[in-house]
Amino acid sequence: MSLPIEIPQGSALDRTFRVAGPLAVLALVVGLPYLVPSFRLGQVTAALILAIAVVGLNLLSGFAGQISLGHAAFFGLGAYTTGVLQVHYGWSAPSTIVVGMVMAFVAGVLVGLPALRLRGMYLALVTLAVGVLFPSLIRRFDDLTGGATGLFGVDVTPPGIAYFSGHAGRTVWMYYVSIAGLALACLVVWNLMRGRIGRAVVALRDHETAAIVVGVNRAFVRTVVFGLSAALASMGGSLYALNVGILTPDSFSLLLTINLLVAMVLGGTASYWGPIFGAFIIYFVPIWTADAAQGPVAGALFGVVVIIMVFTLPAGLAGGGKKLLSKVVVRSKPSMSGRAPMSGSADPDMGGRLNEPAGV
Amino acid sequence: MDLLLDRLIDGFNNGVIYGFLGLAFVCVYRGSGHLNMAQGEMAMFSGFIAYSLYQIGFPVVGAVLASAVIAFVAGLAIERTLVRPFGRGHASDYPVLMITVALFLAINSLAGVIWGGEPLAFPAVVPAGPDDYVSLFGSRLRYQSLAFVGVLVAVLAALWFLFYRTRVGLAMRTATSNPESAQLVGIRVSRMSALGWGMAAFIGALIGSLVAPSTTLTTGMMFNFLIYAVVAATLGGFDSPPGVVVAGIAIGIFENLVASYVSIVGSDLKQAVALMVMLVVLMVRPYGLFGTPKVERV
Secondary structure, X not given: OOOOEEEEOOOHHHHHHHHHHHHHHHHHHHHHHHHOOHHHHHHHHHHHHHHHHHHHHHHHHHHOOOOOOOHHHHHHHHHHHHHHHHHHHOOOHHHHHHHHHHHHHHHHHHHHHHHOOOOOHHHHHHHHHHHHHHHHHHHHOHHHHOHHHOEOOOOOOOOOOHHHOHHHHHHHHHHHHHHHXXXXXXXXXXXXXXXXXXXXXXXXXXXXXXXXXXXXXXXXXXXXXXXXXXXXXXHHHHHHHHHXXXXXXXXXXXXXHHHHHHHHHHHOOOOOOHXXXXXXXXXXXXXXXXXXXXXXXHHHHHHHHHHHHHHHOOOHHHHHHHHHHHHHEEEEOOOOOOOOOOOOOOOHHHHOOOOOOOOO | OHXXXXXXXXXXXXXXXXXXXXXXHHHHHHHHOOOOOOHHHHHHHHHHHHHXXXXXXXXXXXXXXXXXHHHHXXXXXXXXXXXXXXXXXXXXXXXXXXXXXXXXXXXXXXHHHHHOOOOEOOOOOOOOOOOOEEEEXXXXXXXXXXXXXXXXXXXXXXXXXXXXXXXXXXXXXXXXHOHHHXXXXXXXXXXXXXXXXXXXXXXXXXXXXXXXXXXXXXXXXXXXXXXXXXXXXXXXXXXXXXXXXXHHHHHHHHHHHHHHHOOOOOOOOHHHHHHHHHHHHHHHOOOOOOOOOOXXXX
8 A cells, every 4th residue: 555545534543532632632642650660750740830831922923923032931921920829928839820820911911012022033122121130120029039049848638538648649740731731732822823813923923914904903812921921821820830949040041942932833833732742852851861961962952953954854753753653654544535625724834834845 | 430431341341241232133123023032142152162272272362253154054053953844924023932942041051061071262263351341441452352352343244234334234134024025936935034133143153252252161151142133133223233233232221230330230130121121111112112013914
């Protein structure tokens, strides 16, 4: 049989795959705590939390095409909101996450306002300023934030079930919480991008003037997307605070922003699975290369890999994987001639540029 | 009063560095219209190259100049291989930004691999002993900073001459303001872009070598300056070399005075002052105080 193998759309095989895919993901998610040791599960949790922030960044930079060099600030805002409210005021964790998200939404809208007038390099500068400003503000208001020495004692209390008791139980609990957070973030982005606002977002990115002419409310769409993106990053930050327990301003430096950006690009800009792949790569690859090579060598290699990726896989791993898959298996249109070929409703491809062959 | 003068001079000395590195951003911007996040790291790396050349027997000035020439060639090469493939205009903003971020990581780590993490003592070009200063109303103007100002003025003059008194400069300005028309009248736009990157790398190398004696040579020596240089370039206007230098000096002095006299700011928020200035400028006059607004036809 010659490649690619054609699977007719709507055939039994096609339906099997479409059901089996989500089931396999679900099985992996539920089964993972039983499959890997506790410390590894903790690492997976950290990567999941990072993924939430990358999903948020991807909404802004990938789908909406607005560069942000300041997402570490929104991540940090969530982390410190949770930390301060819990340590100083004794709030419960869930409410602090919500407060953090609301604050980050407002902050995101405020940062998004100048973004209405600026694009490309200048927008990158505004967000860079915000990103660099954040750690110094944390250091300055040290009576609240603990300053450079850090904020200690953030913790999560799992529900009082035996399954979640003890240190290992806490790890499992945080894992499930992070999965839920990531699922929520993905759902928000997925729903948003499939709807009216999503089409407006892509239209604004690909041809601003044309989008405005056909009636897209540019100011509303741009600022709301900025706010939502910040809120998602903030949710990641809150979970980060609960997970690690100690917050220092250096954890939210420009380096974190760079990591988030690299994760997004490696995974696949403007794709749904890309940010998750990217976050896992950015988290686990340094751990593995640290075993293979000394610190600086690993860093240099990492930079080179990113450059190669930008050239060879402009659509990231998600895009590259999809392309590879399409060489092996394709879903062909049903051969009934009477039906209009209305494909694409469930196709995650709408993130691709409308007027360019390849994304980024 | 003396304290005020000291603070003014301190701020001025820093500001000169900001403005100088800002010039490198201007060159890249005038060349290809991009923002090079790796500018500071390229300067740092050139400083290390100058150090190694000095170690194998070059005189200090020769080592600095040789490293600057190497940097120029490297700048050309980076533009040709990593920037030009993405073209110009807004569509290239993102990939090029990612490339320069990756370069930032790679160059920084590479310097660590080659020269190790320990700070190195860089030989001073001019005498830098405790007594090498000119007294000005009781405050000290160190030879070191005077030399820096001298080089800056020379570079600025050279840039002005290049941009406004030579055919190449005219071609460069044309290529930035209207690439398509420039191409139609026979200007090789891509070559202008390469020239901009090369010049920026050259200027960066001079800064790296001039800053190194006072900061010591470390892989992290340019982090701080990078942010300030971006602020200076924004405030001055990305297409105005003298504007950027003036803006850099103004920011250096302003942040130092605010940090000294406004107690809520203190030394922790020194950088924040500069960044707030930048945010305000971007909101009100995104093309900077001395820059020219870019009119775009859509």
